[in-house]
Amino acid sequence: MARSNKPIVWGPFAAGGTVTALVTPVLILLTLLAGLGHAPDLLAYDAMRAFAGHWLAKLALAGVVFLSLWSAAHRLRITCYDLGVRADTRVATIVYGVALAGTAASVLYLTRI
Amino acid sequence: MSRKPYVRPVTAEWIFRHPRYVRYMVREFSCLFIGSWTLLMVWGLKQLAEGRAAWSVFLDVLKTPESVVFHVLALAFAAYHSVTWFRLAPKALPVQRGEDFVADGVISGAHFAVWAVLSAAVLLLAGAF
Amino acid sequence: MSERAIELEVLRYNPETDREPAFQRYAITCREEWVVLDALNHIKENVDPTLSYRWSCHMAVCGSCGMMINGEPKLACKAFLREYTGVIRVEPLRHFPVERDLVTVIDDFMEKLKRVRPYLMPKDVKALEAGEYRQTPAQLNRFKQYSMCINCMLCYAACPEYGLIPKYIGPAAIALAHRWNQDSRDGGRAARQPEIAATEGAWECSFVGACSEVCPEHVDPAGAIQQVKIKSTVDWYQEHLMPWLKK
Numbered sequence: 001m002a003r004s005n006k007p008i009v010w011g012p013f014a015a016g017g018t019v020t021a022l023v024t025p026v027l028i029l030l031t032l033l034a035g036l037g038h039a040p041d042l043l044a045y046d047a048m049r050a051f052a053g054h055w056l057a058k059l060a061l062a063g064v065v066f067l068s069l070w071s072a073a074h075r076l077r078i079t080c081y082d083l084g085v086r087a088d089t090r091v092a093t094i095v096y097g098v099a100l101a102g103t104a105a106s107v108l109y110l111t112r113i
Numbered sequence: 114m115s116r117k118p119y120v121r122p123v124t125a126e127w128i129f130r131h132p133r134y135v136r137y138m139v140r141e142f143s144c145l146f147i148g149s150w151t152l153l154m155v156w157g158l159k160q161l162a163e164g165r166a167a168w169s170v171f172l173d174v175l176k177t178p179e180s181v182v183f184h185v186l187a188l189a190f191a192a193y194h195s196v197t198w199f200r201l202a203p204k205a206l207p208v209q210r211g212e213d214f215v216a217d218g219v220i221s222g223a224h225f226a227v228w229a230v231l232s233a234a235v236l237l238l239a240g241a242f
Numbered sequence: 243m244s245e246r247a248i249e250l251e252v253l254r255y256n257p258e259t260d261r262e263p264a265f266q267r268y269a270i271t272c273r274e275e276w277v278v279l280d281a282l283n284h285i286k287e288n289v290d291p292t293l294s295y296r297w298s299c300h301m302a303v304c305g306s307c308g309m310m311i312n313g314e315p316k317l318a319c320k321a322f323l324r325e326y327t328g329v330i331r332v333e334p335l336r337h338f339p340v341e342r343d344l345v346t347v348i349d350d351f352m353e354k355l356k357r358v359r360p361y362l363m364p365k366d367v368k369a370l371e372a373g374e375y376r377q378t379p380a381q382l383n384r385f386k387q388y389s390m391c392i393n394c395m396l397c398y399a400a401c402p403e404y405g406l407i408p409k410y411i412g413p414a415a416i417a418l419a420h421r422w423n424q425d426s427r428d429g430g431r432a433a434r435q436p437e438i439a440a441t442e443g444a445w446e447c448s449f450v451g452a453c454s455e456v457c458p459e460h461v462d463p464a465g466a467i468q469q470v471k472i473k474s475t476v477d478w479y480q481e482h483l484m485p486w487l488k489k
Contacts (some may be wrong), residue, residue: 002436002440002453003435003436003440003474003476003478004439004440004441004443004446007474007475007477008472008478010475011475011478011479014471014472014475015192017198018198019197019378020147020191020194020195021194021198021199021228021229022222022227022231023189023190023231023235024147024150024151024191024194024195025192025195025232026232026233026235026236027154027232028184028187028188028191028234029174029232029236029241030189030239030241031150031153031154032177032181032184032234032242033184033240034176035175035176035177035180035181036171036176036181036182038174038241039172040158040236040239040240040241041146041236041239041240041241042239043172043239045161045169047162047167047240048161048168048296052158052161053214055249056188060169063145064118065151065154065155068148068151069148069151069152071144071147072144072145072146072148072151072230073144073148075143075144076144076148077143078141078448079138079142079144081242081406081407082125082128082141082402082403082448084125084406085123088207090193091251092209098152102152102430103159104160104201105155105159107154107230108333109158109159109161109162110158110162111164112162112163113158113161115257115258116257117257117258117340118257118340118341118347119255119257119262119263119339119340120339120340121263123337123405126302127402127405128402130313131313131314131452133452133455134402134450134452137402137450137451137452141365141448176374192440201449201451201468204451204454204462204464204465204468205465205468205469205471206472207465207469209380209383209384210384211374212378212379212380213383214383217255225331241391242451
């Protein structure tokens with residue numbers, strides 16, 4: 001038995017789980033408030049453009065998107081196995097693929113802001 | 114004497130054998146909501162990049178009943194993820210001070226405190242109130 | 243001392259005559275203070291001598307009498323009848339093949355236990371004349387809870403990942419490897435990593451936590467496994483990103 005390369009996928013999962021535990025609930029609250037008609041000031045177009053225009057914010061947003069999508073993907077992979085889906089390699093390719101695609105898309109959009 | 118060990122089959126019904134397994138599955142399912150909300154936000158970034166009109170479309174979508182229901186569920190599941198994550202943190206990161214270990218409650222409590230302060234700060238800076 | 247009428251529903255299996263296991267019900271009179279093991283012993287001595295099960299110390303230190311009692315992995319000597327109402331269902335420990343009645347085939351665990359080398363591999367080999375290895379209370383506490391494992395395998399029965407992935411090395415094996423890794427006298431961590439940091443090692447754990455919940459000795463194997471994951475991850479990134487650093 002050799003040491004696994006699982007840390008490649010687990011490291012970002014653990015980091016992402018921590019990040020999503022800390023920031024995701026309050027961010028969901030922000031967009032929920034917007035949906036209920038009490039949009040926070042930051043979600044106004046000019047405020048968001050100003051915020052997302054800063055290179056530091058872009059970096060943070062891309063990082064949060066990557067870690068959130070990756071940890072969700074990793075957990076989904078495990079859940080599929082728990083539910084009896086045996087094609088782990090295929091599931092892993094799909095879920096991590098979506099996470100990376102989502103990250104790439106967010107980076108693309110951020111460069112256009 | 115002949116041996117013929119019997120292997121009991123494992124089916125997905127293990128999830129319902131005890132409340133702890135149901136709670137585990139609920140925790141795991143939080144990833145669907147966190148993941149899909151994040152993807153929704155990626156679409157939001159696209160709309161933000163495309164301009165004022167596109168951003169309006171994004172805000173309008175957030176206002177639909179489906180979106181509100183989704184957000185309420187997502188918030189609940191995300192909070193459950195946070196609570197379970199912070200309660201498990203001391204198991205993964207034990208801190209030994211002298212002979213004894215720092216109590217689990219202290220380590221979890223510190224995580225919850227950071228979560229509360231960070232959330233309040235974000236709400237304040239975002240102008241939510 | 244008062245008595246109580248109890249009904250036990252026990253999963254029976256005779257490999258020589260049965261195609262598959264089936265339940266058999268026993269109605270007996272028990273003492274109020276008995277545990278399930280006492281009830282089984284009473285059945286074997288007075289009702290049905292063919293009933294087979296493992297037990298030894300009757301005081302929760304040997305780890306022999308693990309079985310499913312009303313669907314929960316428990317030590318039969320620690321499952322008090324007064325905790326239960328109605329018919330008590332007794333089955334062999336889950337996730338292990340059934341040898342006969344409540345006796346399971348535990349070879350898989352025994353083999354995995356051997357693989358993690360759960361013994362001292364001294365960092366500095368001392369000649370006997372040089373005296374004892376000394377440890378402070380702090381050094382002892384670093385591994386003490388993991389040394390309390392009695393190899394009862396309740397954690398394997400509780401772990402859904404072990405049920406789904408038979409190759410998974412499992413909670414107790416990893417906890418015991420961790421016990422030695424944490425021991426200040428030990429220098430064998432590198433030797434144990436190929437087993438516990440393999441894919442079938444700690445990485446199959448998804449932190450359900452059931453193992454720690456059912457552990458009768460409060461070993462907290464789940465905690466040990468997460469600590470192994472973190473250490474292994476730090477090792478991996480250090481090796482691959484900063485290979486010039488010595489561990």
